[in-house]
Amino acid sequence: MVKKQRITTAVATLLTIAYLLPVYWMVATSLKSKSDIFNSPPDLVPSPLSFDAYAETVFGDGAVWQGILSSTIISVPTLILTMLLAIPAAYGLARFSLKLTGAIMLLMLGAQMLPSISLALPLFAIFSEYNLVDTYASLIIANIALALPFAIVILRPYMLNVPQELLDAARIDGCTTFGSFVRIALPLMRPGLIMAATLTFVSAWGEFVFGLTLATSDDMQPITVVLNRFVAQFGTQWGNLMAVSTIVAIPIILIFIFLQKYVVAGLSEGGVKD
């Protein structure tokens, strides 16, 4: 039995490696010298390691830094504002029997399914009426529009699971409604909060359509759009392209490594039990 399980683990590991091979190939290619990339048969492991692609794209070109800066300026406020709006909303939708709860949840579910491109066009028109096109504000607003419904939908079940008795007890002990919310409810739903925050950041960092349509000048564009510019510029200089792709992916991969417990457990919440 144990032996059979070990074999299953081995097969599962091979399957997973095979499935993630494209990601490995991106990193491996980014670490090869220009000529090694075109070797046939291709080298599975880059040797010798070459950081030329990174030197050329990151240190030779300000665009990558500018893109990372823009993406940070967009993602961090998106994260903070989304959470500030989503937490009380999820609390209200879970705790109180509001007449409109059903309609509001339907709005949130519907909103997170909208195609970005269908929002981008009217948002572009609306923002240009207020002279907001090509500002960070417009990009932050558009990103919150994508992330907020999603965050509320994630957080509400966690709020529902906070026992009312605990909140009542805190009230009896002299907590205000707000006090019991901050001291009892928030700590209890930590996994949900981490998950909502993580996925909000992940979606804002990887966002492309709004960056492409709302940031019209080069120095406003998030790193995803800078990467798209490189596709046109570098064409088939795969080492450079994979280096920039790796840089775009690194924050997401790091978050994934450190927080995957929350991300995957959270995404499967209510379903996958063990």
Next chain:
Amino acid sequence: MTTAPPLATELRASDTVRATPGRKRRKKSPRRLLNYLYVAPAVLFVAATTLYPLYYNVSLSLYDASLKNFLQGTLEFVGLANYQEQLANPAVWNGLGVSLIYTISTIVLMFVLGLSLAVFFNRSFPGKHLLRAVLFLPYILPTVVSANIWRWILDGSYGLVNYVLMSVGILSEPVFWLGRTETALLSVILATAWTMAPFAMLLLLAGLQDIPKGLYEAATLDGSSKWQEFRHITLPLLRPVALVVGLLGFIYTFRTFDTIFIMTRGGPGDATTVLPVLAYNEGFVNFELGQGAAINTLLLVIPTVLALIYFRATKKE
């Protein structure tokens, strides 16, 4: 990434946990109003950034709104002329066709991959949780990154796919996957399914675990084979989850813009010009906002109708 799973989470949560427990006393009305204050900022924000733009989109689609007209404030009301023009536009019908082929093929591939992985991971072995989590990476990678990886892997001259297929003898000469009309669509389908399959796996795994173990034990006692169990227990009982995967898969694939835009820009020719790419070209390349808005409306109608049919059908069941 595309943000999908919470729907499933929410559907399940609402199945099991009904609204607020232990609140029998009716609160007085000022207090009830006060409760809405928690919810109001978020609802107003979402209404302002999704409902209002949708309304704006529909109204824009009724005007002759080139960017120049728009910026000068000289919009001319043209009624349904933009829709008439787009419905007579062969590019729209081509886009609809490409969109449907792309969406349906991606769902099928995503489903087969996702179900295979789910069935495999639905047994217990050491390291299962870690591996299952790691498999999730393609789903949360930024789409620009995964699209670029696939551009490189499918490259005609030095791509990994050509190398492997040629060394095992399936291909005799390199294929320029993204440069040829016949293979470009297949390539973007493959790339999209690769990112979506972990999501399908997650939902299907949840569905598999909801199937009572006793059914399998009974079937084994009756002497049925693994395949018979899969065919007569797993598949039928997985149907509700499979439908959710299909519906969400449709909604999230039908709207895909970035993967295709990065990989092919809709080309070669119009071989991969799905409706979202067409809407982008009309609105942001030709700067015909009114025409783009009309395509946007079409883009929204199809998944909405499908979702309504689904909810009708599930209500009856």
